[in-house]
Amino acid sequence: MILNLFFMLVIPLLFVGIINKTKAIWAGRKGPSLLQPLxxxxxxxxxxxxxxxxxxxxFRWAPSLALTAVFFxxxxxxxxxxxxxxxxxxxxFLVMSLLALAKAVLVLAAMDTGSSFExxxxxxxxxFTAFLEPAFLLIIGSLAYAGGLERIGQLFYxxxxxxxxxxxxxIAVMTALALFIMLLVEGARVPFDDPATHLELxxxxxxxxxxxxxxxxxxxxxxxxxxMQIYASLISYFLxxxxxxxxxxxxxxxxxxxxxxxxxxxxxxxxxxxxISRNLxxxxxxxxxxxxxxxxxxxxxxxxx
Amino acid sequence: MICCGLILLxxxxxxxxxxxxxxxxxxxxxxxxxxxxxFGRVLFSSAPQIxxxxxxTLPLAIQFEVDALAAFFGCLFALGFPLGMxxxxxxxxAHPGEGAGSHLFWxxxxxxxxxxxxxxxxxxxxxxxxxxxxxxxxxxxxxxxxNRQTRSNALYYFVMMHLGAAVLLCGFALLYLNxxxxxxxxLVFAGLAKWLLIIGFAFKAGFFPFYSWLPKAHPVAPSHLSxxxxxxxxxxxxxxxxxxxxxxxxxxxxxxxxLAVSLITAFNGVIHALTETNLKRCxxxxxxxxxxxxxxxxxxxxxxxxxxxxxxxxxxxxGALLHTLFHSTFKPLLFYLSGNIxxxxxxxEIDSLGGLHKNLNYTxxxxxxxxxxxxxxxxxxxxxxxxxxLGAILLGFNxxxxxxxxxxxxxxxxxxxxxxxxxxxxxxxxxIVFSGEARSEAASKAKEHPLGLLLSPAIxxxxxxxxGLFGKLGLAFVSPLCITLxxxxxxxxxxxxxxxxxxxxxxxxxLVSVILFLLKSRLVKHSRHSTWxxxxxxxxxxxxxxxxxxxxxxxxxxxxxxxxxxLHQEVQGYFPRELNYREELFDYLDKGLIASLxxxxxxxxxLFSGIQNxxxxxxxxxxxxxxxxxxxxxxxxxx
Numbered sequence: 001m002i003l004n005l006f007f008m009l010v011i012p013l014l015f016v017g018i019i020n021k022t023k024a025i026w027a028g029r030k031g032p033s034l035l036q037p038l039x040x041x042x043x044x045x046x047x048x049x050x051x052x053x054x055x056x057x058x059f060r061w062a063p064s065l066a067l068t069a070v071f072f073x074x075x076x077x078x079x080x081x082x083x084x085x086x087x088x089x090x091x092x093f094l095v096m097s098l099l100a101l102a103k104a105v106l107v108l109a110a111m112d113t114g115s116s117f118e119x120x121x122x123x124x125x126x127x128f129t130a131f132l133e134p135a136f137l138l139i140i141g142s143l144a145y146a147g148g149l150e151r152i153g154q155l156f157y158x159x160x161x162x163x164x165x166x167x168x169x170x171i172a173v174m175t176a177l178a179l180f181i182m183l184l185v186e187g188a189r190v191p192f193d194d195p196a197t198h199l200e201l202x203x204x205x206x207x208x209x210x211x212x213x214x215x216x217x218x219x220x221x222x223x224x225x226x227x228m229q230i231y232a233s234l235i236s237y238f239l240x241x242x243x244x245x246x247x248x249x250x251x252x253x254x255x256x257x258x259x260x261x262x263x264x265x266x267x268x269x270x271x272x273x274x275x276i277s278r279n280l281x282x283x284x285x286x287x288x289x290x291x292x293x294x295x296x297x298x299x300x301x302x303x304x305x
Numbered sequence: 306m307i308c309c310g311l312i313l314l315x316x317x318x319x320x321x322x323x324x325x326x327x328x329x330x331x332x333x334x335x336x337x338x339x340x341x342x343x344f345g346r347v348l349f350s351s352a353p354q355i356x357x358x359x360x361x362t363l364p365l366a367i368q369f370e371v372d373a374l375a376a377f378f379g380c381l382f383a384l385g386f387p388l389g390m391x392x393x394x395x396x397x398x399a400h401p402g403e404g405a406g407s408h409l410f411w412x413x414x415x416x417x418x419x420x421x422x423x424x425x426x427x428x429x430x431x432x433x434x435x436x437x438x439x440x441x442x443x444x445x446x447x448x449x450x451x452n453r454q455t456r457s458n459a460l461y462y463f464v465m466m467h468l469g470a471a472v473l474l475c476g477f478a479l480l481y482l483n484x485x486x487x488x489x490x491x492l493v494f495a496g497l498a499k500w501l502l503i504i505g506f507a508f509k510a511g512f513f514p515f516y517s518w519l520p521k522a523h524p525v526a527p528s529h530l531s532x533x534x535x536x537x538x539x540x541x542x543x544x545x546x547x548x549x550x551x552x553x554x555x556x557x558x559x560x561x562x563x564l565a566v567s568l569i570t571a572f573n574g575v576i577h578a579l580t581e582t583n584l585k586r587c588x589x590x591x592x593x594x595x596x597x598x599x600x601x602x603x604x605x606x607x608x609x610x611x612x613x614x615x616x617x618x619x620x621x622x623x624g625a626l627l628h629t630l631f632h633s634t635f636k637p638l639l640f641y642l643s644g645n646i647x648x649x650x651x652x653x654e655i656d657s658l659g660g661l662h663k664n665l666n667y668t669x670x671x672x673x674x675x676x677x678x679x680x681x682x683x684x685x686x687x688x689x690x691x692x693x694x695l696g697a698i699l700l701g702f703n704x705x706x707x708x709x710x711x712x713x714x715x716x717x718x719x720x721x722x723x724x725x726x727x728x729x730x731x732x733x734x735x736x737i738v739f740s741g742e743a744r745s746e747a748a749s750k751a752k753e754h755p756l757g758l759l760l761s762p763a764i765x766x767x768x769x770x771x772x773g774l775f776g777k778l779g780l781a782f783v784s785p786l787c788i789t790l791x792x793x794x795x796x797x798x799x800x801x802x803x804x805x806x807x808x809x810x811x812x813x814x815x816l817v818s819v820i821l822f823l824l825k826s827r828l829v830k831h832s833r834h835s836t837w838x839x840x841x842x843x844x845x846x847x848x849x850x851x852x853x854x855x856x857x858x859x860x861x862x863x864x865x866x867x868x869x870x871x872l873h874q875e876v877q878g879y880f881p882r883e884l885n886y887r888e889e890l891f892d893y894l895d896k897g898l899i900a901s902l903x904x905x906x907x908x909x910x911x912l913f914s915g916i917q918n919x920x921x922x923x924x925x926x927x928x929x930x931x932x933x934x935x936x937x938x939x940x941x942x943x944x
Contacts, residue, residue: 049831054742056662058673061822068818069683072810088806090696094683096721097692098814100728101682107732108673111850114660114741115836119850122736126729127858134721137695141702141717145710149699200839211837215829280858287718294714301704 003250007079008071012225013037015232015261019189022265037225044218052211054114062109063216066102067223070230073098077230078153078237080250087151092140095152095230096133099186102223103129110208117200121208124276128185128192131283135182138290139175145297156237167300174293176235178286183235183264185283187228190268192279202276232260306343307371307424310336310383314417321409329409330394333416334387340420344379347371348785368427370490373789374551375423377626378544380782381633382423385537386416388761392641393529395757399648400527408448412530415441415538422541426490428477435473438541439466442534446526455525462522469508469515476501494553502549503563510542512600513570516593517895520577523589524653528644531585532637535592543599543629551790555607557708564604564712568719571597575723576863579730579856580890584643584653587734588636591679594723595632598694599625601716605697610791612709617700619787619796624693626783631686631772635678638765642672645758646738649751655734656851660743664751667759669739674766676731678773681724684811686769689776689804691724726859733855742846774811776804853888868893 017034024031033039051059073095075085103126110122143155150158161172185192188205200207209220236256240249274282313336320328371379393412397405418441421434443466446459479498480489494502508515519539523531555563574594581587602625609618645668646661647653662669678685698720701713743749772779784797838848853860860867872887916927 049829050834051831052836053833054660054740054836056669056740058662058740060826061818064822064825065818068814068821072814072817086810088803090692090699090803093692093695093699094807094810097681097683097688100680100725101677101684104677104680104682104728104732108736108740111732111736111855112662112740113836114846114849115838116848116850117839118836119855122732123850123855124858126732127856129728130722130725130859133725134718137699137717137721138714141699141713144699144702145704148703149696214831215825277861280861291714291718294710297704298707298710302707 001081001085003081004075004079004085007253008074008226008229011079011257012222012229013041015229015257016225018258018261019265019268022262023269026266026269037221041218041222044221045215047214049214049216050211052113052115055109055112055211058105059109059112059211062105062112063212063219063223066106067219067226069098069102069105070223070226073102074226074230076152077233078157078253079229079233080253082157082246082249084151084153087153089149089151092136092152092155096136099227099230100129100133102227106208106220109212110210113211115211117207118210120201121204121206121210124204124279125188125208127280128283131280131287132182132185135178135286135290138287138294139178142171142175142290142294142297145294145301152234153237156234157240158242159238160240160242161238167296170296171293172238174289174296176238178289178293179231179235180260180263181283181286181289183228183231183260184267185286186231187224187264189228189264191271191274192283194273197273202273204276229257232257235260306339306346307369307379310339310343311417311420313339314413314420318410318413321413322406324406324409326394326397326405326409329413330387330390333390333413337383337387341380341383344371344376344383348373348376348380367425367430368488369424370426371424373786374544374547377783377786378423378540379420381540381630382416382419382537385533385633385637388764389529389533389537389637389641392532392644392758392761393527395755395760396527396529396641396644396648399754399758402448404448404450408445408527411441411444415445415533419538419541423544426488428481428487428489431489432470432474432477435541436470438538439463439470442530442538445530446522448527448530449525452525458521458525462518465508465515465518469505472501472508473505476505492552494549499549499553503546506542506545506549507566508542510539510546510600511570511593511596512542513566513573513593513597514894514898516570516574516596517892517899519593520581520586520589520892521895523592523640524583524585528585528640528647531589532640532644535589535640536633536637539592539596540629540633543596546600546603547790550603550607555611557611560604560607560611561712564601564608564716567597567600567604568716569597570594570600571723572719573597573866575726575730576866577890577892579726579733580853580860580863580867580869582655582852582890584646584655584734584738585640587655587730588639588643591727591730592632592636594727595628595636595679598691598720598723599628599632601625601720602628602690602694602697605694605701605716606790608701608709608712609697612701612706614700614709615793616796616799617697619792620693620697620700620800622787622790622792623780623783623797623800624690624695624697626786627693627776627779628687628690630779630782631678631690631769634765634769634772635675635686638671638762638769639675639679641758641762641765642668642675645754645762646751648754648758650745650747652745652747655737656853657745658738658743658748659741659745659846659849660739661748661751662739664749665739665753667753667763671759671762671766672739673735674770676735678769680728680731682728683807684770684773684815686773686779688773689779689807691720692776692807693800695720729856729859733852737850737852737855741849744846744849774815775808777801777808780804866893868896 016037021031021034076091076095078084107122107126110118162168193204195206197203236253239256240252317329317332418434418437425431425434443463449455476498511519571594574590578587578590602621605621606618609621678687681687681691698713698717701709780801868891869888874885
């Protein structure tokens, strides 16, 4: 439990740091330190906040609520130990809804400023939910298909990749692919969104928090990083074989998160950002992949092929 | 107790006739207290109560039966009516109309008939009460009768309700033919009759494709009535559907059809709620979506029985009943607040509002609570019920039964999609109406209302927050009915334990976020500045994002499902002076199917319109023809 909390606090910002470092190395630069996001976070905490004149109460409390909601969602996901802090059968809907709550209040805060840029970001950001929620549900459904509904951490932990069983590999690879795309979408990374862009019209997440400043911005940054880390840790729990010791689990988890961060950095270096107007069509990919996984499972179970 | 309450309710009609709205409301509250106690006692003792009423003048004995089902819905109504009328009293005061007396009278009749629908188990009397309910609500809608739109939409409602009643009548007639008994107390519905009954009730509940009256009737009704109709009256349809589902045997294929209809209802409702620009019409479509979700829960109740999965069945039914309960708190809340907006700005078009969070401070906060509840976000009531229904769906994913898995795949995918769309629809609604800057002069001059108009919304908002934080309370309310409908106690106990855990976590979440916020606002200095507009300044409120712009990324996908004719001028010349653009959204069902059906019907009747042409000579010809025909008949009949 303490291990979970420790990693929840430390890893997310490091995750972003690794992505940035990978990008820098790929581009032949030295790049900022791995801890740069953490320094930025601490610097922002010392700053003053500026609130928009148009905004009301939501703008003030939304970042705190968003961070708390993401944090509580993360409590249901194991971070480095065998079990998550909390958990009950069917807790994935709570996780999904908590992430939705975080997104909803940030969107409301963005709309609260009355800025058309922020409206644009908010509208794009919330539209992604429409296709990500069903995808997440179907992924959970396909994991529950084999052995019943369990805690979200257990669902991923229990599924072991066995290289002698091609079905388990197919399912793991495809589910991991879907989750990785969801990580990129939810974390507002290239190819769906470019956190380093300088034009407001092409941003999504960054433009949504255009007016957020100081500690509020710090909270939003941390929440977004933590959200990415939730997906990363779910993916890395796929790789953990059953019956592994606690130390082993922690090691695999750290290694998995690290390699996912590197992978995300590589994707950012190698791929251009998608056209904004076609973005949503590509967000459907996880949904279709999840359906494919389910179809594969059902066919396998029926004794086909 | 219940009889006493009903008698009191009848007596409220006297002050209604004399337009004494305050007295009417007080008496209604008294009657509701009596009824709530009566129904509550039956619900929690779970022993059906039967009372006979022998009227000397009538040849038949009126038999009231209060079973758990009736008691559950009775409790809902008895809690919802006084809150609605409390708001209605102040609303009528702020928005006086000439028809206030008759409006109150019909409102009273409507409430009485809604209780009677629950209590009567005699076919003829039930139909009479059902008819009275439609009729009374029709007259109550006509409060603003000088408006042409109101009259035509109310008439539309009236006709739709009668189509539903006709189907119901056929169903009951068939039932009578099969069994020879007028009482349907312990009958098993079977065959065609159960389908006719389901369809008849579906008209009232607003299932696809019978929902088209809701988005027409709600916007023209006064807000308290829209709240009562949408929050409570459509639940009589759900009451009927539960009755029919419980009392009949269902084949797998029939349940798949019902599930598909429920999913289509939810999906169709939400995409219209997403794109609609009129606040009340948007809320009406969202009611349709909620009814669809309740339907999904009910289908999984029956599917659970079919697949021999008792937990699925328990979660489905509990979820559906919880959603029924929650929907009757947050939907009236949103309707009452839309009434406040209407009174303050005289407009319900969301794109002409905006920035109301400054002027309508409390209204905006309450509306936010309602929106978050309906979007099924944790800490608010909608979450608990959707959690339960989704749990039922997720239990279907198992390797033993292909049918169950496929049901779950389809239902789960659509359900999650719908709930995400609801989130989008309601963040849009709140942020366009309340956030940012005012888009029109009326909106910038709006004033907050006195306490009266905020009282019952505040109670409802508090209720939906408390029910969302402590899901166990809601479950305690629905579990007696669940047990009567054949769910075992142990399943519900399991769910209760889960909900207790969830409420612990949610309360913790609320506390942590409040502490974080207080800490931050204590330690951090802040200053105020105008919104960053990328270096430009003096932005106009017109530059803000509109509702249509907000949903634009999704509208691209939904376009084939929405009928939106556009009217716009071509740009002419190099310096065009003015341009007109107009886009309206229509419902395919209403503008397509029903309108063309009406046209065909009109054409068919037009064939006969030549008969009565106002010419005396043709009438004399008809007379002659009739006489001749009679003559031939008389001569032709053999002795």
